[in-house]
Structure formats: C-alpha cells, structure tokens
Amino acid sequence: MWAKVYKFRWQYLMILPGVVLLLLFNYIPMAGIQVAFRDFQIGSSIWDSPWVGMDNFAFLQEPHFWTIVQNTLYISVLKFLFGFPAPILLALMINEVSHAGFKRFVQSVSYLPHFFSWIVVVYILQSFLTLDGGLVNQLVTKAGGEPIFFMGSTEWFRPLVVSSSLWKETGWNTILYLAAITTIDPQLYEAAKVEGAGKLAQIRHITLPGIMPTISIVLILSIPSLITVGMDQIYPLMNSANQEVADVLDTYVLRSGLQQGYFGMATAVGLLSSIISLVLVVTTNALSRKINGEGLW
Amino acid sequence: MKQTVLEKTSNWLLILLLSLLCLSVLYPFAYMLAISLNEGADAAKGGVYLWPRAFTLINYEIVLGNSVIRHAYLITIARTIVGTIGGLLVTLLVAYGLSYKGLPFRGGILTYILITMLFNGGLVPFYIQLNNLGLLNTFWVFIFPGLFSVWNMFVMLKFMQGIPEALIESAELDGAGPVRVLWQIVVPLSKPMLAALGLFTAVGHWNDWFAGAFYVSRQSLIPVQTFLQQLLTAQDISVVLGSNTNQEALARGSQMQNITLMSIKMAVVMVSALPILCVYPFLQKYFVKGVLVGSVKG
Numbered sequence: 163m164w165a166k167v168y169k170f171r172w173q174y175l176m177i178l179p180g181v182v183l184l185l186l187f188n189y190i191p192m193a194g195i196q197v198a199f200r201d202f203q204i205g206s207s208i209w210d211s212p213w214v215g216m217d218n219f220a221f222l223q224e225p226h227f228w229t230i231v232q233n234t235l236y237i238s239v240l241k242f243l244f245g246f247p248a249p250i251l252l253a254l255m256i257n258e259v260s261h262a263g264f265k266r267f268v269q270s271v272s273y274l275p276h277f278f279s280w281i282v283v284v285y286i287l288q289s290f291l292t293l294d295g296g297l298v299n300q301l302v303t304k305a306g307g308e309p310i311f312f313m314g315s316t317e318w319f320r321p322l323v324v325s326s327s328l329w330k331e332t333g334w335n336t337i338l339y340l341a342a343i344t345t346i347d348p349q350l351y352e353a354a355k356v357e358g359a360g361k362l363a364q365i366r367h368i369t370l371p372g373i374m375p376t377i378s379i380v381l382i383l384s385i386p387s388l389i390t391v392g393m394d395q396i397y398p399l400m401n402s403a404n405q406e407v408a409d410v411l412d413t414y415v416l417r418s419g420l421q422q423g424y425f426g427m428a429t430a431v432g433l434l435s436s437i438i439s440l441v442l443v444v445t446t447n448a449l450s451r452k453i454n455g456e457g458l459w
Numbered sequence: 460m461k462q463t464v465l466e467k468t469s470n471w472l473l474i475l476l477l478s479l480l481c482l483s484v485l486y487p488f489a490y491m492l493a494i495s496l497n498e499g500a501d502a503a504k505g506g507v508y509l510w511p512r513a514f515t516l517i518n519y520e521i522v523l524g525n526s527v528i529r530h531a532y533l534i535t536i537a538r539t540i541v542g543t544i545g546g547l548l549v550t551l552l553v554a555y556g557l558s559y560k561g562l563p564f565r566g567g568i569l570t571y572i573l574i575t576m577l578f579n580g581g582l583v584p585f586y587i588q589l590n591n592l593g594l595l596n597t598f599w600v601f602i603f604p605g606l607f608s609v610w611n612m613f614v615m616l617k618f619m620q621g622i623p624e625a626l627i628e629s630a631e632l633d634g635a636g637p638v639r640v641l642w643q644i645v646v647p648l649s650k651p652m653l654a655a656l657g658l659f660t661a662v663g664h665w666n667d668w669f670a671g672a673f674y675v676s677r678q679s680l681i682p683v684q685t686f687l688q689q690l691l692t693a694q695d696i697s698v699v700l701g702s703n704t705n706q707e708a709l710a711r712g713s714q715m716q717n718i719t720l721m722s723i724k725m726a727v728v729m730v731s732a733l734p735i736l737c738v739y740p741f742l743q744k745y746f747v748k749g750v751l752v753g754s755v756k757g
Contacts, residue, residue: 172556181571183607191579193584273743444577
C-alpha cells in the first residue's frame, strides 16, 4: 500500500495545495459554526468563548426576521417565474433566425451583459432612472406624470430586481438551450415539412421535446438557489428608502454580522439558510435520480 | 419553398423583436457615454440621448486625474493577473493529480472536495477565519480564498478524462514522469478549456466588489469595482474631487460649475466597462466552449 502511495508522490504533491486551501477556507469555517451557540467577540478565540445554548436563535421570535424570510422568498420566486422561461423563449426565437450573420450578432450582443458586474448594472439603472434628467423620468414628465424616484421606492424595487436580472442573464442562459437545439436531427424537420407542419407546429412537436432534457436539468439545478437571491445584485440596489422590501437573508447576515458585530446571531441565521439549501440540494438530487435516471453527483 | 404571407410577416416580426433586444443591451452604454462626454449641469436638464450636446472631456480628466481611482485600477489589474494565473495553476494541478484513476484514496479525496460544494460555514465563520489567518486588510485576501475553484476543477477533470489514455501511456513508456506528461501532453491539449476557465476567473476578479468592500478597510487596497460601489451611494462629489492630482482640471471644472455627481459617475463607470467592451469580441469563441464543457455532466 505505502509503496503504491510513494509511486504517486508527485500526484499527491499536486493535490496537496487544493486540500490545504479547502481546509483553511471551507472546513475550518464549518467548525466555526459553533459561534452560533457561543458568545463570541472579535479578537477573542472561538474556543474560549462561553457557550450560550440557543440564545443566538432568539431572532426566530422577531417578526422582523420573518419579514426578511418573506422578502427572500418573494424575490426568488419572482426571479424564477420570469428568469426560467425567458431564455427558453429567446433560444427558440434565435433558432428561427435564418440569416447566419444576424443570428451570430444577436447571440454575441445578448451574452454581453453577463460580463458586467452588478455594480455597473445598478449604474445603468441610476443613469436612466435619476430624477435629474434621467431618460425614463423625462418620458414620464412628457407624458404628463410626476417624476418617480424609482431607486428609492418600495413598489418599484421588485420590478427593478426582476427586469435587471432578466437583462443581465437571459442571453447568457440561452447557451445551453441553443447547444441542445443543434443536436436535434434535421431530418425530423424535413419530415415535418413534408407532412405540412408549420413553424409553430415544428417548435411544439420537435424543438421543445428535443430540448426537454436540458430544460428539466436547468429546472432541477435552479431549485437549490431558491434560498439565496444574489447578494451581489440586492446589496447595491438596497437603500434606507426601500429596505423594508429589499432586505433578504444574505443582506441581513452581512449587516448584523460584519457591520454591527452580532457574530453569534448572524452565524445562526447563516446556519439555518445553509441547512435549508443542503436539504434542497439533497431533495433535488433525489428528484433528479427519479426523473432523469441519474443524480447530480 | 414558397413562404406564406403569415410566415413572412412573422419573420420580420422576429427580426424586429431581436433587434430591439440588441438595442436594449447596447443603448445603455451609448447613453452613458454621451452623458459622460457632456457638461454635467447641461445633461441634468435632460435631452441628451445619444450624442453629447455640450461636449467636454472634463469628466474624464477629473476621473483619470484621481489618484485613488488610478490606484484602484492597479489593484484590480494586479489581482486579476495574480488571481487568474495562480488559480488556474492550482486548480489544474489538483485536477491532473486526480485524473489518475489508480491513485490510492482518490475516492476519499473527491468526497472531501465534493462536500464543500454542498455545505459551507456561512459568511461570518469565513470572516472570522480570514481574521485569524491575518488576511483581512491585505492584498492576499483577494487571492488565496479563491485560488482553488472546486467547480473549475471538476470541469478540468472531466475534460482530461476525454484525453486518450494511449497518448499518456506511450509518453510514460518513453520515460516521461507525471510532470512532463502534464506540460507536454495534457496542457497543450487543454488549451481551449484553460482559456475559457481563465477568462471566467479573470472576469470574476475584475468584477468582484464584495471582498474589497468588506475584507479590507484601507483605501489603498480597494479595487475599481469597490470604488464604484462606494461612489454609488455618495451624496456629493467630494469622494472623487478629494485627493485629485489634476488640480488644473479641477479648478476649471469648479469654475464652470459644470460637473455633477452623475456626469462623474458615468465617466467612472465607462472607464471600468470599456476594457471589457474592448476585449469581448475577441474572447467570444472561448467562453461558449467553456460553458458547454462545464455543463456536460461526468
């Protein structure tokens, strides 16, 4: 056995940095979850902090916490309802373009927003929605309305989140579907044409069934992310005016933990959401085994 | 084949819809460019849509004359280069080591790696660990935590399993050790995949604002995206005007009273977005391939 291990000494040496990095940045923080049950202050050692039982979970009785859970689910469900079908629709549309050059152009342009940070996207929103000469408010005033302070409005927050994430990711998410469409046998379309099937009938009876496996995989993979709504996007959009609808679990952990120093409580919130997402992933995997015949791992 | 009238109109409708979609992606950049090239006070009156009305370069002179922004750029470039090269190297070595099927404890190591994809300690314990390691408020907090990407490792592993074993065996018969096999056979064959993953890693570093906002507090360490994030909520332009080395432009700007927070913001965001807009057309062929390698389950 040890002779065999020695034979692979180079391979072990190559793997070692990865193993050490995971230990430092993943496994030790997992052990740090005990902060959720201790009274920890920064600067002291985790292991010396006194145990406090379930004291850090007192937030479960605060109505404010449940508002945040509600906000999180509201945003993630909305994003899913719009964000899941949109790339399928767009991929079907792009596929119907007969001019190869235009098709390539549309693909290139629609992938582009994926490469910009959410910060840049929020700047774009600001530039269009600002009260000082923003394009949208100019149109609103021209139509006879009062300028709207979109960025600081509780009603407009969710539409902004959904539409900006559609703008940023829809094109990018068509890549998988477009690749799946190219694997469909062209003879099927020829046969359908001979039978006199129109474009819509071809989409319904050939293209959609052809990409169904991809659709179901994407659907399954999106389930675990229901609990995380993308702090990268929410945090830059949030301000004191829209916080009551914008505050989600991730921003709550960030604020109470890193900014206000309630380490125990923030760790407890994080632990709950980690457990929920673990349950979602495991359920999803079982679901995938049942539907696709194979799990995710 | 003859097209019916219905098909023809629906074809045109399709082209129209997709053109509008492209416009919705491209127009914001044209709009922001126009605002950034316009005198601020004038732009605030409205009416600047595509072309600057009162053309000026003052916004860019102020932004590029700001030593904080210039320094933030250096940080971003440094972390993108170091983080991408280091990250690809570490991840490649792990994937290559694990591509040997006969490796003792291989299954155990794979499980050890996989678990980190399913469960994590959360933000606060991670932060405490960064503090314990002394990484907070250093440049290395941008590099070390992301050096080993589990996701990229699995993509690479999957790719390497597609390399014909006969190729590697014949090299080994010629007396090549694992290191030589890696550099002379595996790496040359993996170039498109490495390019795609390198691109994703680099974009991730370029766009990350979070680490700069929460893991460092020294202003001399913040990257461009964090500067943008701070400026997003700024109430006045002192953030940009302070520590400005281009005093001459500053004097002219304040004299004419034509710079506003918005026009400065647009110039900053254009300066951060332009590099991506410029390299994007050349990199396109790589990333589509990368997404597809990653998506095919092993």
